Amino acid sequence: MNPQILVDGLIAGAMYGLGAIGVTLTYSILRFANFAHSELLTFGAYAALALSSALGVLSAGLLAPLGPFSFGWSLPLAAITAMALTGLLALAVDAVLFGRLRARRSSIIVMVMASFGAALTLRSLLEFVFTSKPAYFTRELQIALPLGGGMRATPDQLLALVLAIALVVAVHLLLTRTAIGRSMRAVSENQALAGVVGVDVRRVIRVVWLLGAVLACVAGIMAGLLVQLRPYMGFDLLLPLFAAAILGGIGSVPGAMLAGLIVGLAEAGTVQLVGAEWRTAVAFIILVLVLLLRPHGLFGRPQA
Amino acid sequence: MNAAAPPPALATRALVAGYERDLPIVRGVDFEVAPAELVVILGPNGAGKSTLVKAIAGLVPIHAGQAFLAGADITASPVQEKVRHGLAFVPQTENIFATLTIQDNLQLAADILPRSEQAARIAEVYELFPDLAARRSACAGNLSGGQRQMLAVARALIVKPSVLILDEPSAGLSPKIVGEVFSRLKEINTAGITIVLVEQNVKAALAIAHRAVILVEGELRHDGPAATLADDPIVAQLYLGATPAGREEQR
Numbered sequence: 001m002n003p004q005i006l007v008d009g010l011i012a013g014a015m016y017g018l019g020a021i022g023v024t025l026t027y028s029i030l031r032f033a034n035f036a037h038s039e040l041l042t043f044g045a046y047a048a049l050a051l052s053s054a055l056g057v058l059s060a061g062l063l064a065p066l067g068p069f070s071f072g073w074s075l076p077l078a079a080i081t082a083m084a085l086t087g088l089l090a091l092a093v094d095a096v097l098f099g100r101l102r103a104r105r106s107s108i109i110v111m112v113m114a115s116f117g118a119a120l121t122l123r124s125l126l127e128f129v130f131t132s133k134p135a136y137f138t139r140e141l142q143i144a145l146p147l148g149g150g151m152r153a154t155p156d157q158l159l160a161l162v163l164a165i166a167l168v169v170a171v172h173l174l175l176t177r178t179a180i181g182r183s184m185r186a187v188s189e190n191q192a193l194a195g196v197v198g199v200d201v202r203r204v205i206r207v208v209w210l211l212g213a214v215l216a217c218v219a220g221i222m223a224g225l226l227v228q229l230r231p232y233m234g235f236d237l238l239l240p241l242f243a244a245a246i247l248g249g250i251g252s253v254p255g256a257m258l259a260g261l262i263v264g265l266a267e268a269g270t271v272q273l274v275g276a277e278w279r280t281a282v283a284f285i286i287l288v289l290v291l292l293l294r295p296h297g298l299f300g301r302p303q304a
Numbered sequence: 305m306n307a308a309a310p311p312p313a314l315a316t317r318a319l320v321a322g323y324e325r326d327l328p329i330v331r332g333v334d335f336e337v338a339p340a341e342l343v344v345i346l347g348p349n350g351a352g353k354s355t356l357v358k359a360i361a362g363l364v365p366i367h368a369g370q371a372f373l374a375g376a377d378i379t380a381s382p383v384q385e386k387v388r389h390g391l392a393f394v395p396q397t398e399n400i401f402a403t404l405t406i407q408d409n410l411q412l413a414a415d416i417l418p419r420s421e422q423a424a425r426i427a428e429v430y431e432l433f434p435d436l437a438a439r440r441s442a443c444a445g446n447l448s449g450g451q452r453q454m455l456a457v458a459r460a461l462i463v464k465p466s467v468l469i470l471d472e473p474s475a476g477l478s479p480k481i482v483g484e485v486f487s488r489l490k491e492i493n494t495a496g497i498t499i500v501l502v503e504q505n506v507k508a509a510l511a512i513a514h515r516a517v518i519l520v521e522g523e524l525r526h527d528g529p530a531a532t533l534a535d536d537p538i539v540a541q542l543y544l545g546a547t548p549a550g551r552e553e554q555r
Contacts, residue, residue, distance in 0.1 A: 198387035198416040
């Protein structure tokens with residue numbers, strides 16, 4: 001077996017993991033599967049592309065590659081603004097759609113269907129604005145560096161992996177060491193009781209949307225940087241994201257990242273051992289197996 | 305209301321509440337609780353006892369009437385604001401966060417206090433509940449029924465409430481543990497905290513209460529001193545709809 005699948009799987013898995021954290025947090029707190037989450041990845045990536053291009057027009061020096069990486073200062077600067085914009089988009093969708101449905105005490109299936117509608121709308125809008133033609137943050141070519149053991153990775157790929165791990169640690173610390181994290185865990189377990197204890201549940205929901213959107217934006221930028229940008233890039237990631245969120249256990253941030261890595265490695269292994277055409281089936285098979293054998297996933301708690 | 309007299313710690317005026325507007329469970333309840341009083345709300349199953357206290361706490365919609373805390377109208381206050389106004393509520397079931405540690409359960413309640421006061425307040429509550437202090441890092445889901453109830457009460461006390469409402473704290477507990485819980489509630493009340501208790505365990509509740517009110521079909525049917533209530537035949541008929549022998553059985 002070619003050891004390169006380890007690197008390929010970990011890098012793809014890091015992307016899945018970041019996206020799955022948003023899925024798992026919104027699922028555990030809002031109690032529905034938000035199928036529009038993957039469109040936040042796409043929106044974040046395109047927002048960063050638009051802003052990065054605009055910065056490049058203002059100052060061509062910002063496009064000059066940073067050290068070993070393929071991108072210049074324009075991308076990290078654009079990424080920060082794109083994260084804010086993606087967060088605002090998530091809050092806007094909640095205010096216009098999901099929040100109103102919650103206020104009406106709509107059933108879970110209504111929320112899920114609404115998320116499909118939101119996803120379709122966002123995806124179509126992005127396709128309308130940016131066209132379906134693939135886009136790239138940079139056209140710079142990168143040489144993969146030898147990592148030893150027959151494995152290679154580009155500096156961009158290594159940066160994405162390190163960034164993903166750093167973000168997971170940061171989110172885990174946020175959840176376990178801060179007041180807002182404690183509130184999020186409390187709302188996840190029992191929303192009514194959390195209110196009785198003094199937790200502002202609506203504020204927690206806003207924080208969850210923001211956090212999930214920011215992570216989705218980063219995952220989208222990673223996907224755009226390492227592969228390409230397309231209006232359907234989020235849609236294509238939907239199944240791996242949900243497979244990772246459910247395999248990790250709903251509500252578990254480390255679980256989502258670990259499961260993302262597992263899904264990524266399984267896909268990379270399948271491509272090499274079985275064939276590339278089976279890649280998309282892997283997440284589906286994992287999802288079905290987890291739901292059948294261990295519905296609460298690796299780190300989730302069984303339903304009472 | 306007399307300007308010289310302090311307002312009731314808790315009061316309702318013609319309160320109508322229920323999950324559905326068309327199906328009110330609580331129907332026009334007027335009741336008052338004086339500061340530092342311990343009042344028990346009794347009544348048969350389905351009388352609306354839990355709905356009444358949940359409505360006051362903000363968990364069930366109030367469709368008409370008002371609720372007051374120390375004279376301030378809290379009818380429309382969001383549930384989390386009521387805690388800040390000094391109203392603590394301990395639900396009957398699922399009243400702790402089972403996946404959080406004991407410390408995190410208390411810290412969560414303390415998070416609404418100024419940061420400088422949080423540690424000291426948690427330490428004070430641990431002094432009241434040394435059993436919890438000894439297991440502060442334990443997952444709350446691993447506690448026994450009695451310990452869970454103590455944790456729920458401890459968490460409610462963190463914010464130094466003026467009024468503590470408990471919905472059937474004896475439910476599912478052994479008689480020995482019920483005795484411990486009620487004895488602790490009496491101590492808390494003696495320290496000056498107003499307590500409103502919804503209970504099915506009539507005997508134990510009347511033993512510690514100053515006053516009892518009886519709710520039947522969502523309406524207040526009796527209000528009087530707890531000491532005389534146990535032997536009141538009219539009350540027995542109202543509450544139990546049965547003979548004194550039946551009342552003994554209910555106890």
